[in-house]
Amino acid sequence: MTAERILITNATVLTMDPAVGQLENADVLIEDGRIVEIGHGLRAADCDTLDATGAIVMPGFVDTHRHLWQSLIRHIGSDWTHGQYLTGVHLGLSGDFRPEDTQLGNLLGGVEALDSGITTLLDWSHNIDTPEHGDAAVEGLRATGMRSVFAHGGGATMWQLPSEVPHSRDVLRIQAEHFSSDDQLNTMAFALRGPQFSVPAVAHEDWKLIQELGTRVTVHNGDGEWGKRRPVAWMHANGMLNDKVTHVHCSSLAPDEFQMIADSGGSISVSADVEAQMGLGWPATGRALDVGVRPSLSVDVCVSNGGDMFNVMKATISIQRALDNAAEEHAGEQDRVRLSCQDVLEFATIDGARTLGLDHVTGSLTPGKDADVIVVRADSLGMAPLNNPTGALVYSGHPGLVEAVLVRGRFVKRDGVMLRTDVADIQRRADEARDRLFEAALKRESTADARIGGSWIPGIHKVNR
Numbered sequence: 260m261t262a263e264r265i266l267i268t269n270a271t272v273l274t275m276d277p278a279v280g281q282l283e284n285a286d287v288l289i290e291d292g293r294i295v296e297i298g299h300g301l302r303a304a305d306c307d308t309l310d311a312t313g314a315i316v317m318p319g320f321v322d323t324h325r326h327l328w329q330s331l332i333r334h335i336g337s338d339w340t341h342g343q344y345l346t347g348v349h350l351g352l353s354g355d356f357r358p359e360d361t362q363l364g365n366l367l368g369g370v371e372a373l374d375s376g377i378t379t380l381l382d383w384s385h386n387i388d389t390p391e392h393g394d395a396a397v398e399g400l401r402a403t404g405m406r407s408v409f410a411h412g413g414g415a416t417m418w419q420l421p422s423e424v425p426h427s428r429d430v431l432r433i434q435a436e437h438f439s440s441d442d443q444l445n446t447m448a449f450a451l452r453g454p455q456f457s458v459p460a461v462a463h464e465d466w467k468l469i470q471e472l473g474t475r476v477t478v479h480n481g482d483g484e485w486g487k488r489r490p491v492a493w494m495h496a497n498g499m500l501n502d503k504v505t506h507v508h509c510s511s512l513a514p515d516e517f518q519m520i521a522d523s524g525g526s527i528s529v530s531a532d533v534e535a536q537m538g539l540g541w542p543a544t545g546r547a548l549d550v551g552v553r554p555s556l557s558v559d560v561c562v563s564n565g566g567d568m569f570n571v572m573k574a575t576i577s578i579q580r581a582l583d584n585a586a587e588e589h590a591g592e593q594d595r596v597r598l599s600c601q602d603v604l605e606f607a608t609i610d611g612a613r614t615l616g617l618d619h620v621t622g623s624l625t626p627g628k629d630a631d632v633i634v635v636r637a638d639s640l641g642m643a644p645l646n647n648p649t650g651a652l653v654y655s656g657h658p659g660l661v662e663a664v665l666v667r668g669r670f671v672k673r674d675g676v677m678l679r680t681d682v683a684d685i686q687r688r689a690d691e692a693r694d695r696l697f698e699a700a701l702k703r704e705s706t707a708d709a710r711i712g713g714s715w716i717p718g719i720h721k722v723n724r
């Protein structure tokens with residue numbers, strides 16, 4: 260059998276691999292799904308050639324935490340507080356999601372992410388109350404064609420806070436039926452409630468379940484008031500910190516807790532845009548760097564915020580630079596900015612892959628790694644002349660510039676068009692599902708005034724802390 264070869268030519272190549280660096284007018288050769296060579300004047304027989312003149316070629320983005328199921332109800336909460344979000348979504352609309360809604364939400368959100376250049380995503384799936392919801396969530400994710408980590412987070416019965424209900428053991432069945440190999444494009448993790456959201460006995464029981472599964476762990480730690488209860492210190496005291504744990508947010512953790520994460524080899528996922536919007540505390544980018552942890556980035560909640568990595572990168576750099584400037588006696592007069600555009604681009608790619616334990620296969624353009632590659636147009640009015648590729652991407656990039664996307668050497672988008680999914684059909688089904696969800700919401704007291712259009716502001720029902 261002859262090899263399948265793709266040659267991308269004449270691009271500005273940002274490899275995110277310090278050993279390879281940034282190349283101008285360069286080519287990337289892909290063979291049987293893997294990157295085999297990056298350089299100038301590459302030639303290959305029998306290959307599919309993509310002329311990327313005037314474009315940037317780089318690794319696909321990595322989103323290390325998003326609740327994909329919520330894609331059907333995107334933006335309804337753009338003017339909500341965190342409390343209104345908990346009432347409107349977690350005590351409200353979430354209960355009406357049927358398995359097919361969860362599946363469609365995952366498909367819609369995953370396709371949106373791919374279209375915008377995110378090739379790897381951790382789905383923090385916490386609306387799976389039945390085994391059927393779990394299967395449907397996995398199917399939806401798999402149907403996107405992206406590289407994904409399915410993080411099993413249970414459903415509403417587990418999220419009455421602080422929860423006294425142990426994590427569903429159906430997670431073991433899901434692992435056995437869907438994730439039998441680590442070599443798959445889709446792998447699995449455990450979405451832990453942790454000491455912020457469950458009573459201690461349940462946190463211990465959940466930790467035992469993780470040992471049975473043997474997966475990596477992702478846990479919300481340090482979001483708003485909850486984070487001030489020293490959740491990381493509690494995990495540390497109870498032997499639950501290690502290099503397979505990703506701590507999401509970290510906004511309201513104490514300084515010594517950051518050091519505990521660093522000492523354990525754990526990773527951090529910052530969702531700067533959502534943290535700013537929901538009042539979870541200042542994004543922890545700078546505090547993570549202070550203890551030597553390079554954070555990864557995440558979209559988190561598209562009920563309120565946008566779902567692409569350009570948006571997230573800009574929020575991350577803008578907020579951290581404002582914090583750094585404010586900390587100076589003469590704001591804005593430092594000799595040098597602390598956080599560079601290159602840093603933020605690394606957070607969004609290679610540091611994300613490291614956070615998910617996938618940096619051996621993705622996150623950079625490195626010969627031998629899988630070809631998760633995006634081609635971003637740089638000849639538009641907002642990008643050209645291309646005087647600083649990383650600066651242009653971070654400050655002027657947007658999903659409309661993403662011309663081509665490859666996952667494991669397979670085109671999922673080319674010439675600006677999604678190839679393997681019927682986008683119009685997904686959107687039509689999403690509209691129908693959304694309509695049904697809002698009809699159902701009218702029958703519940705807490706969401707009796709639910710409507711689309713932007714005017715619905717849920718009343719805040721007291722949430723147990």
Ligand SMILES: [Zn+2]
Pocket residue numbers: 324326383479507559560
């Ligand atoms: Zn989250």
